[in-house]
Amino acid sequence: MNLPVGVEWALHCCLVLAWLDDAGPVPTSQLATYHGLRPSYLNKQLQALAQAGIVSSVAGVKGGFQLARPPQQIAVLDVVEAIDGPQEPFHCTEIRRCGPNTAAPLSAFTLPCSIAAVMYEAGAAWRAVLAGRTLADIIAAVSRNADGAAAAARTWFTDGQHRGAITRPGRTRS
């Protein structure tokens, strides 16, 4: 029950891309430098986002990624499922049918497994929260909590500061 690290990376990148919406495409290298992440692996996450239609990629020398939809139309769930996949956390393998009950009539199993039903209900609650929060909500929350963040990011990116790439160690989880 661990979400891939790429989910966090993708969400933060989407937030930055929303802040820089009108500034043209942003390349992976700048996003990686800004967040202190490895460009190679971040590239993979952004590819997944592009394949899901959340961001659009433009090739070429001034290329990069930009949001494909306005932030109000990007749910957090969209980003999570783009990286992690749309599968349920819990998979029912119908073990209630694997023991001596194999001989039982098939009609006894028309209704779903009650255990799986509870787990699916929990998964639905999880997705409901993520589906109800959009990128616009996060933007609003950040502007409430740390108002200067958006402006600072815009300044950093538009001024093209590439100095001092602060890399963080890979694979070591604090």
Add this chain to the structure above:
Amino acid sequence: MNLPVGVEWALHCCLVLAWLDDAGPVPTSQLATYHGLRPSYLNKQLQALAQAGIVSSVAGVKGGFQLARPPQQIAVLDVVEAIDGPQEPFHCTEIRRCGPNTAAPLSAFTLPCSIAAVMYEAGAAWRAVLAGRTLADIIAAVSRNADGAAAAARTWFTDGQHRGAITRPGRTRS
């Protein structure tokens, strides 16, 4: 974002143990045969349940496992966390502080990351559903959907049928 298979196994075993509450301890081998599971690996899951205080183990020749609490006091969340661990699905690594913002004053980050807040909220919703459903609820649901299941299990276990262990292939996910 995948729950270990052991979660499903543990929940089904708890259900059976609840049905056989007054019949004394049930050994791993019988639980494995009944569900068509590998005894060695199931033993590991039951150990985790015992360590969490959900089931109590009795050693010896007629030993096995039995529920340590009445089913009304065993939430589904207890079983899930006993197997999967109590950790959040999402881990905030504070990447907002890793880029050029490293130089920013610490006071700018007193409030939690808005992205992490949404993810934590989703995790809380997930746990809330699992915490609100107890083993007794599942028993009630099964008796509604498949009334004969409990009685059939009781008969199978008390009659001591060990014949024909139906094993299911490991690692192959249908």
Add this chain to the structure above:
DNA sequence: GGACGGCTACTCGGATATCGCTTGTCCGAGTAAATGCGG
């Protein structure tokens, strides 16, 4: 001076290695029942 063709540098995109964690297995410590023996 303006337009065009070629070049270059930078970007995304996917194919390719590596590591940790879940999965899977095994054997030893411990215990309670069963058994044989003595009273």
Add this chain to the structure above:
DNA sequence: CCGCATTTACTCGGACAAGCGATATCCGAGTAGCCGTCC
């Protein structure tokens, strides 16, 4: 026949491997800007 010590078989408990997915990296295809040349 009853009580007790020994044996025995069965249980849990934890230590020990294997496989797969997440993590991490690299290089090739493609494109847009730039530069030199020609008209």
